[in-house]
Amino acid sequence: MKLAVIGLGLIGGSMAIDLRKAGFATEIMGVDINPDNAQEAYRLGIIDRIETLESAVPMADMVLIAIPVDKVLDSLIRVLDLVSDQTTVIDVGSTKKVIGSAVDNHPKRRNYISAHPMSGTENSGPSAALEGLFEGKINIICDQEKCGPQHLAFAEKMFQVLGMDIAYMTADDQDHSTAFISHLPHAAAFALANAVLDKEDRTIIFDLASGGFNSTVRLAKSSPEMWGPIFQQNREYVVESLEVYIKHLKAFKKSIESDPQQMMALMKNANRIRGILDGENDSLVKNEKTIVKLYTK
Amino acid sequence: MKLAVIGLGLIGGSMAIDLRKAGFATEIMGVDINPDNAQEAYRLGIIDRIETLESAVPMADMVLIAIPVDKVLDSLIRVLDLVSDQTTVIDVGSTKKVIGSAVDNHPKRRNYISAHPMSGTENSGPSAALEGLFEGKINIICDQEKCGPQHLAFAEKMFQVLGMDIAYMTADDQDHSTAFISHLPHAAAFALANAVLDKEDRTIIFDLASGGFNSTVRLAKSSPEMWGPIFQQNREYVVESLEVYIKHLKAFKKSIESDPQQMMALMKNANRIRGILDGENDSLVKNEKTIVKLYTK
Structure with missing residues (x-):
């Protein structure tokens, strides 16, 4: 071929x-x-x-x-x-x-x-x-x-x-889902890198950068020439995903400031991502059968 | 011993x-x-x-x-x-x-x-x-x-x-730096997991979760029993770091909405993290000598 x-x-x-x-x-x-x-x-x-x-x-x-x-x-x-x-x-x-x-x-x-x-x-x-x-x-x-x-x-x-x-x-569903699970994490990483670079005493900070930071910020190394057009072409859904994310960040910040019980509840909810991504939750297992059921040709 | x-x-x-x-x-x-x-x-x-x-x-x-x-x-x-x-x-x-x-x-x-x-x-x-x-x-x-x-x-x-x-x-410098390079990435990951879990059609979304998402959200699997007390004990600096991060997320969102040139500039700035983390920038190389210079006993 x-x-x-x-x-x-x-x-x-x-x-x-x-x-x-x-x-x-x-x-x-x-x-x-x-x-x-x-x-x-x-x-x-x-x-x-x-x-x-x-x-x-x-x-x-x-x-x-x-x-x-x-x-x-x-x-x-x-x-x-x-x-x-x-x-x-x-x-x-x-x-x-x-x-x-x-x-x-x-x-x-x-x-x-x-x-x-x-x-x-x-x-x-x-x-x-x-x-x-x-x-x-x-x-x-x-x-x-x-x-x-x-x-x-x-x-x-x-x-x-x-x-x-x-x-x-559909192309519309793909653009919407992809905004949340791919475009949003990239946007979040670019902003996280900029937030940390914003600190004045950056030498100190980066000397200390540990594994957790590196994996979270890894996507901020991505090519602007590739990602700029993606953010532009999927602008509506990317902006929606960023708004949802900012809402959740503000809620988490507020819980740290004044509601430790809510803070624990938010982290426990976030922990559910482990079962889902690791396929421990049967109803959400990632396999071809599930997908074909969802998206029959 | x-x-x-x-x-x-x-x-x-x-x-x-x-x-x-x-x-x-x-x-x-x-x-x-x-x-x-x-x-x-x-x-x-x-x-x-x-x-x-x-x-x-x-x-x-x-x-x-x-x-x-x-x-x-x-x-x-x-x-x-x-x-x-x-x-x-x-x-x-x-x-x-x-x-x-x-x-x-x-x-x-x-x-x-x-x-x-x-x-x-x-x-x-x-x-x-x-x-x-x-x-x-x-x-x-x-x-x-x-x-x-x-x-x-x-x-x-x-x-x-x-x-x-x-x-x-000093303990104060450590708590401030660590807020940005460790506590903030964890808070960001918890909020990112919650934002994506917030979507109704989650089966679709997680079936699609690719490597970029997994590495960004990995820290959201962390133990609330360990992280809750950290966020509480370092509340002041963690809240500061979240505010700086939210500011940068909003700026990035705004650039996607209305200023593509600024969007490219923000991503190029974020890309600097590559040189810094990979030690390509001589002045920021992570080695004992630099650290000892910075923090002489």
């Missing part, structure tokens, strides 16, 4: 590595607006050759678009304008509604799979690409009824080759 | 494991108000025998107090009332000012080392104890001029055996 990867960063690079290793992609063409990135991906053996979007797409069986979300729409339209009926096109950005709506009337809409593989690290660029980044994680496919069945099946196969479970939902 | 450990949880248990392994402690007595914890620590081989505070302390060369901070003062006074001139007493809780002030006039004040080894996990109890938990981390010693030189030297040796660097500062 000939694969064209547009955007050779953490996500596109990691997908290419695993798809080649599994034998799913036998030839990988790389496209990147940054020639240094393209060269680096080639040097690292992630891609077989560097192409332009226009030269790669007509030769590809599958096109992956893995670029900042403010750049996706332009590239997606250029790709859909070029593809044959047989080529499957997948965009893997974190926000789906704006982009999906904009191509609803494109004659090749059925070639397009709107997806969000939920994995990543705080690093970026081809050298950040990792083997096995998606193993055991969840990929969201949005508005699957708009996809041609052969394209949907091909994309599903590809995500399964990466070791991913698949959840199906 | 005969060691008495009062409080056989994550911190006390982990210290006992490493001090025995290094041959620093040759006999370890365990004290815990919870008989199940004591039995478990014994069963796990963390301690040699179970004692009461009153029976263990007179036999010990060193006493470690590793219990929730609201319980420290009572135990510390009971210990200081019992010790000979030769016994070194170390309290390793996260807040130091309230406890330190309360024993300033105790006749055995010079036996007491006010310390905060900055390491931990979100788990608690003897079974959470880990080998190497403190290796490469920083221990704070507060108001060291109040300690007898032989007790200070013995405590410093013990923290070095654990593989820790030592920073020296």
Whole structure:
């Protein structure tokens, strides 16, 4: 299978590595607006050759678009304008509604799979690409009824080759849920880093930074070029999630100031996250069966 | 060296494991108000025998107090009332000012080392104890001029055996810095968990929870029995840190709503945390030399 990867960063690079290793992609063409990135991906053996979007797409069986979300729409339209009926096109950005709506009337809409593989690290660029980044994680496919069945099946196969479970939902639901469980933690980490950097005696503080701080603030190392467009494109839901979060922070602060019993109750409630994330709560276990029940095609 | 450990949880248990392994402690007595914890620590081989505070302390060369901070003062006074001139007493809780002030006039004040080894996990109890938990981390010693030189030297040796660097500062500075780099991230994680749990369609959300969410919210699994007293005892500085954080969250939210350029600037500022935490910034490198320069005895 000939694969064209547009955007050779953490996500596109990691997908290419695993798809080649599994034998799913036998030839990988790389496209990147940054020639240094393209060269680096080639040097690292992630891609077989560097192409332009226009030269790669007509030769590809599958096109992956893995670029900042403010750049996706332009590239997606250029790709859909070029593809044959047989080529499957997948965009893997974190926000789906704006982009999906904009191509609803494109004659090749059925070639397009709107997806969000939920994995990543705080690093970026081809050298950040990792083997096995998606193993055991969840990929969201949005508005699957708009996809041609052969394209949907091909994309599903590809995500399964990466070791991913698949959840199906509307682009609106995905943007709302993702605001809370991915975009909010990133915004919270950026603000936490800024709050601590705001302190004057920062040398003292960072000399003391322990594991708890590092893991909480890790996401604040993320790329503004990737995250700025996500916050903008999902502005409504991200702002909602920040408002809910600020409300809970204020309630917690108030309880520390004047209501120790309420403070204990709030922490005990927060502790429930352990059972839920660790799958100890049966009704919330993360498995394919649950997801398929929730999001039947 | 005969060691008495009062409080056989994550911190006390982990210290006992490493001090025995290094041959620093040759006999370890365990004290815990919870008989199940004591039995478990014994069963796990963390301690040699179970004692009461009153029976263990007179036999010990060193006493470690590793219990929730609201319980420290009572135990510390009971210990200081019992010790000979030769016994070194170390309290390793996260807040130091309230406890330190309360024993300033105790006749055995010079036996007491006010310390905060900055390491931990979100788990608690003897079974959470880990080998190497403190290796490469920083221990704070507060108001060291109040300690007898032989007790200070013995405590410093013990923290070095654990593989820790030592920073020296006033109890007030430690409580202020620790509010920002440890207590605030915990409060932020509790509130983040509550914000996401607040969503009605939680099954959907948690099925999607990806690595970024998990690492940010990890601290929300922490024990309320440990953290409640910390927030209460360091209330003033914790509330200050939460106010600074909420201010930065609001500024970030506002920038997402109406000022994309400012949003990018705020993320770029937050990115500076990478260089600082990873030690890329020479002036802020975390090493013993820097610390000793900052906190000369």
